[in-house]
Amino acid sequence: MKKFLRPYLAFLMMGSLIVTTTSCGDDDDPTPTSDKELITTVKLILEPEKGNLVQATIKDMDGVGGAAPVKETLVLKPNTVYTGETLLLNEQENPAVEIHTEILDEADDHQIFYTPSSGLNLTVAATDKDSQNRPVGLATTFTTGAASTGTLKVVLKHQKGTKAAAPGNANAGETDIEVTFDVIVQQ
Amino acid sequence: MIIVFIDKNLQKLLLLPFLLFVQPLVAQQMLQPELRPEVKQDCGLTISGKVLDHDTRTALPGATIYIPQLDRAAIADAYGNYHFHHLCQGNYTLKVSFIGYTTETYSLRITTSTVRDLQLHSDAAMLRSIEVVSTKIIAESQSTEVLKGRQLQQTEGLALGRALEKLPGVSSLQTGPNVSKPVIHGLSGSRVLILNNGVRHEAQQWGDEHAPEIDALAATELKVVKGAAGVRYGSDAIAGTILVNPSPMPDTVGVSGNVSLIGNTNGRMGTIAGMVQGKLQHLPISWRLNSSIKKAGDSHTPDYILKNTGFEEQNLSAAVAYNREKFGAEAYYSLFHSKTGILTSAHVGARDDLLNAIERGRPEETGSFSYNIDRPYQDVSHHLLKLKGYYTTGDLGKLLFTYAFQQNAREEFDKDAPRHAPEAPELHLDLITHTTELVWEHELPSAVSGSLGVSTIWQNNTYEGRQFIPFYKNFTAGVFAEEKWRSGNLQLEAGARYDFKDLRVKNLDRYNTLSKPTYKFHNLSGSVGALLDVGYHFTFGTNLSYASRAPHPNELFADGIHHGTASFERGDPDLTSEHALNLSATLNYHTNPRLNGGISLFYNNIYNYIYLQPAREPMLTIKGNYLAYFYKQTDARFYGADLYLTYDLTSQLHLNTKAAIVKALNTETENTENSKYLPGIPADRISADLQYDFNDHTNSGLSDSFVSVGGLMVARQSRSDSFTDPNMPAPEGYFLLNAEAGTTLKIGRQPVILSVSGNNLLNTVYRDYQNRMRYFAAETARMLLIRINLPLVLKQAS
Numbered sequence: 001m002k003k004f005l006r007p008y009l010a011f012l013m014m015g016s017l018i019v020t021t022t023s024c025g026d027d028d029d030p031t032p033t034s035d036k037e038l039i040t041t042v043k044l045i046l047e048p049e050k051g052n053l054v055q056a057t058i059k060d061m062d063g064v065g066g067a068a069p070v071k072e073t074l075v076l077k078p079n080t081v082y083t084g085e086t087l088l089l090n091e092q093e094n095p096a097v098e099i100h101t102e103i104l105d106e107a108d109d110h111q112i113f114y115t116p117s118s119g120l121n122l123t124v125a126a127t128d129k130d131s132q133n134r135p136v137g138l139a140t141t142f143t144t145g146a147a148s149t150g151t152l153k154v155v156l157k158h159q160k161g162t163k164a165a166a167p168g169n170a171n172a173g174e175t176d177i178e179v180t181f182d183v184i185v186q187q
Numbered sequence: 188m189i190i191v192f193i194d195k196n197l198q199k200l201l202l203l204p205f206l207l208f209v210q211p212l213v214a215q216q217m218l219q220p221e222l223r224p225e226v227k228q229d230c231g232l233t234i235s236g237k238v239l240d241h242d243t244r245t246a247l248p249g250a251t252i253y254i255p256q257l258d259r260a261a262i263a264d265a266y267g268n269y270h271f272h273h274l275c276q277g278n279y280t281l282k283v284s285f286i287g288y289t290t291e292t293y294s295l296r297i298t299t300s301t302v303r304d305l306q307l308h309s310d311a312a313m314l315r316s317i318e319v320v321s322t323k324i325i326a327e328s329q330s331t332e333v334l335k336g337r338q339l340q341q342t343e344g345l346a347l348g349r350a351l352e353k354l355p356g357v358s359s360l361q362t363g364p365n366v367s368k369p370v371i372h373g374l375s376g377s378r379v380l381i382l383n384n385g386v387r388h389e390a391q392q393w394g395d396e397h398a399p400e401i402d403a404l405a406a407t408e409l410k411v412v413k414g415a416a417g418v419r420y421g422s423d424a425i426a427g428t429i430l431v432n433p434s435p436m437p438d439t440v441g442v443s444g445n446v447s448l449i450g451n452t453n454g455r456m457g458t459i460a461g462m463v464q465g466k467l468q469h470l471p472i473s474w475r476l477n478s479s480i481k482k483a484g485d486s487h488t489p490d491y492i493l494k495n496t497g498f499e500e501q502n503l504s505a506a507v508a509y510n511r512e513k514f515g516a517e518a519y520y521s522l523f524h525s526k527t528g529i530l531t532s533a534h535v536g537a538r539d540d541l542l543n544a545i546e547r548g549r550p551e552e553t554g555s556f557s558y559n560i561d562r563p564y565q566d567v568s569h570h571l572l573k574l575k576g577y578y579t580t581g582d583l584g585k586l587l588f589t590y591a592f593q594q595n596a597r598e599e600f601d602k603d604a605p606r607h608a609p610e611a612p613e614l615h616l617d618l619i620t621h622t623t624e625l626v627w628e629h630e631l632p633s634a635v636s637g638s639l640g641v642s643t644i645w646q647n648n649t650y651e652g653r654q655f656i657p658f659y660k661n662f663t664a665g666v667f668a669e670e671k672w673r674s675g676n677l678q679l680e681a682g683a684r685y686d687f688k689d690l691r692v693k694n695l696d697r698y699n700t701l702s703k704p705t706y707k708f709h710n711l712s713g714s715v716g717a718l719l720d721v722g723y724h725f726t727f728g729t730n731l732s733y734a735s736r737a738p739h740p741n742e743l744f745a746d747g748i749h750h751g752t753a754s755f756e757r758g759d760p761d762l763t764s765e766h767a768l769n770l771s772a773t774l775n776y777h778t779n780p781r782l783n784g785g786i787s788l789f790y791n792n793i794y795n796y797i798y799l800q801p802a803r804e805p806m807l808t809i810k811g812n813y814l815a816y817f818y819k820q821t822d823a824r825f826y827g828a829d830l831y832l833t834y835d836l837t838s839q840l841h842l843n844t845k846a847a848i849v850k851a852l853n854t855e856t857e858n859t860e861n862s863k864y865l866p867g868i869p870a871d872r873i874s875a876d877l878q879y880d881f882n883d884h885t886n887s888g889l890s891d892s893f894v895s896v897g898g899l900m901v902a903r904q905s906r907s908d909s910f911t912d913p914n915m916p917a918p919e920g921y922f923l924l925n926a927e928a929g930t931t932l933k934i935g936r937q938p939v940i941l942s943v944s945g946n947n948l949l950n951t952v953y954r955d956y957q958n959r960m961r962y963f964a965a966e967t968a969r970m971l972l973i974r975i976n977l978p979l980v981l982k983q984a985s
Contacts, residue, residue: 030650030657030658033652033653035653036605036606037606037607040809042809058809062698063697063808064747064806064808064810064813065697065747065748065757065808068807068808069807069808155811161531162552165552171543172543174534174535174536174540174603175536175537175811176810177809178537178539178811178812179809
């Protein structure tokens with residue numbers, strides 16, 4: 001019996017030794033990693049034919065599960081045509097990473113959909129095309145009608161393998177970004 | 188010397204009148220040849236024990252034990268127990284025989300009453316003529332189910348979780364067609380302990396889509412202990428314990444083996460498995476090599492291909508054992524590797540994606556059959572090294588020492604390759620575990636048997652890349668004792684265990700701040716039980732057990748999105764251990780010519796039950812809306828019943844029925860506006876099959892031929908609502924038609940065992956509540972599993 005107890009006790013002691021030494025020493029701490037593909041910021045930049053540049057941003061700096069996103073309201077003039085540009089940024093990095101350029105590189109698998117709420121006199125059309133001549137949505141035209149208020153939902157879909165099957169289907173694919181801007185169209 | 192001689196003769200002389208009087212009763216005892224003169228005669232001794240199958244350890248009721256010295260015989264009872272009373276001290280020979288087994292002779296020298304189990308080897312020539320009869324032998328008061336023999340063979344080709352579904356009260360939690368985790372009485376994950384070849388299987392069990400890394404084909408017995416079973420293997424076994432046992436190492440000289448080929452029509456799966464084992468002639472060394480390779484492509488439902496649901500698995504194991512009567516040692520190594528594709532369209536972002544998928548009613552991408560495994564997939568490998576030694580402590584028992592090392596590496600690849608590192612997995616977890624155990628198993632002459640032991644676990648969990656569960660080091664030490672006492676038709680059992688757990692976590696939060704919390708847990712478990720034979724046909728067992736489980740680092744520190752369910756999960760670092768108090772009662776009606784059966788009832792109260800509670804408001808993020816779930820503790824109650832019945836219509840036609848019900852309640856929210864139900868609980872089910880065994884002609888070359896037709900009916904989980912299942916209500920119930928057939932063919936001297944199992948023969952379109960893919964796709968269509976098995980005798984003892 002002793003013959004077998006001895007190695008066991010030795011092992012037990014060894015085991016506890018490992019525990020004590022490893023718990024004292026600061027060995028192998030996890031190293032912080034950054035999610036390079038994280039999108040923290042959605043920015044709309046709209047340029048009217050004449051007049052001032054309009055901007056609105058929605059930011060979520062701490063990712064899913066942290067604080068709620070911070071929103072800016074988009075204020076537009078009635079009966080105006082704007083040339084739009086949508087920027088997607090990772091502002092956790094410095095300088096900010098321009099994710100929209102990576103989306104443009106993978107334009108065949110992505111599309112941004114713009115859905116104004118009913119009652120809001122706004123139409124949004126994508127003006128850029130991927131290699132298959134399908135809309136991408138990073139470059140747009142915003143056209144307003146009479147004064148009104150509402151919301152604009154902006155959704156970036158990752159449609160790997162499904163964009164070709166159902167082009168222009170806002171329900172296909174996986175959501176990378178989904179934000180809703182408050183919009184006011186007023187003089 | 189002279190005095191001794193006279194004394195002996197005097198004794199005989201004095202006994203003479205007595206002997207003449209009771210001669211018919213005890214004459215045989217006086218026939219014993221060698222009575223040592225110096226030993227004082229004691230003729231009130233008993234030899235008792237069990238007659239067991241050497242390989243499966245099952246009792247052999249009806250076996251004959253004959254003592255030629257006494258010309259007395261006994262027949263093992265329904266539990267394989269035999270006994271001889273009123274024996275004198277001396278040397279005896281026990282000749283044990285049973286149909287289908289080689290007759291064995293055991294020599295025993297008896298000085299006190301002795302308990303001795305007798306083991307028989309199945310006769311190789313008659314091997315195939317033995318059938319697993321539906322007699323249930325009950326050895327424990329706790330509800331226990333065993334899958335072995337032909338029933339186990341009929342599950343070959345299925346994953347471990349699916350194979351265990353054959354047992355009443357056991358179901359499985361699935362993620363698509365290839366990932367299944369066993370569920371006992373509605374509980375799974377860390378609450379179910381799996382003992383793989385006697386070693387606590389340590390992997391990332393907490394994950395719903397993490398199947399046990401165990402080759403089901405290497406097992407010859409799957410045993411499930413239902414209900415809190417923490418005493419022997421660790422107090423965290425709140426739901427139960429699953430023992431995956433290979434057959435014992437060969438103990439007859441020679442080399443034998445086995446080759447199996449398994450094919451599956453759904454997914455075009457092919458498996459080849461082989462085993463060789465042997466025992467050396469001049470040394471007490473036996474060895475075994477086991478390997479299996481599986482490869483499957485996309486499965487399909489009746490309507491479409493389940494894109495990217497192929498998988499592959501490779502297993503290898505080797506064992507060497509050195510066995511002397513006094514002591515022995517065994518070394519075992521196994522490697523498991525699998526690569527499992529996950530349904531492409533089951534990877535969703537925000538909740539709207541999930542609702543779109545449900546609305547669509549079928550996967551977004553289907554495509555055509557392929558063996559390719561693309562993203563998303565899992566790649567898992569598991570190494571196990573086990574060293575075991577034993578030392579016999581006199582007649583009383585055995586001292587066993589086991590050390591095991593396990594390394595589990597899990598990589599999960601999401602649907603979209605990271606742009607900056609296209610080959611890298613999104614999740615990479617490494618878990619290293621050392622376990623030790625020292626146990627003294629004993630059988631005392633006073634009809635007490637049991638085990639005493641100590642065990643330790645040391646673990647180190649690390650990851651590469653992003654954190655999903657933190658770095659942690661876990662040290663657990665436990666002591667336990669469990670004893671059984673048997674007298675007549677009553678068996679009493681009691682056991683207790685204490686575990687100390689030291690958990691040191693290194694957690695990086697979402698702002699990359701490192702914290703190093705430490706935890707200490709003291710977990711107790713215990714059980715008391717009684718088993719009573721009421722007459723010859725009824726056995727009644729009841730058991731009250733207690734177990735407590737420390738929270739897992741996942742439950743403490745989860746903080747992120749769970750892909751596939753469009754949910755966000757957050758742990759709670761302040762969780763405490765959960766405790767289960769489990770009462771079970773089992774009644775078995777057995778050894779009857781026609782009707783046999785059993786029912787077991789359980790009532791499990793879990794205090795501080797850790798579960799994911801959905802929040803009322805969805806979580807708003809820049810990536811859309813997510814359902815938010817938080818780890819909380821509540822008091823829960825699980826209760827229900829398992830039932831089985833067999834009826835032999837004729838000697839060849841048998842009807843088997845099984846049913847299981849589990850009810851689960853959140854007792855804290857029972858009378859509030861929140862749901863009183865708990866999510867993910869198995870729906871009520873009943874299965875039945877009718878089996879016909881052919882009377883094969885001896886010269887037909889066929890043996891053991893059978894056909895069976897059966898069905899499985901699963902009800903809708905009505906104990907669910909919009910709180911337990913916020914995205915999609917529990918799917919409708921379903922009925923599946925299944926059939927099986929098999930035979931053993933003899934080609935020359937080589938037996939060839941053939942069988943085929945057909946599942947879902949009617950091509951029913953259905954979804955199962957316990958499949959996490961039910962939002963995206965239907966279950967698989969008709970499937971035929973075809974098996975060819977060749978037992979090989981390569982070299983026999985010369």
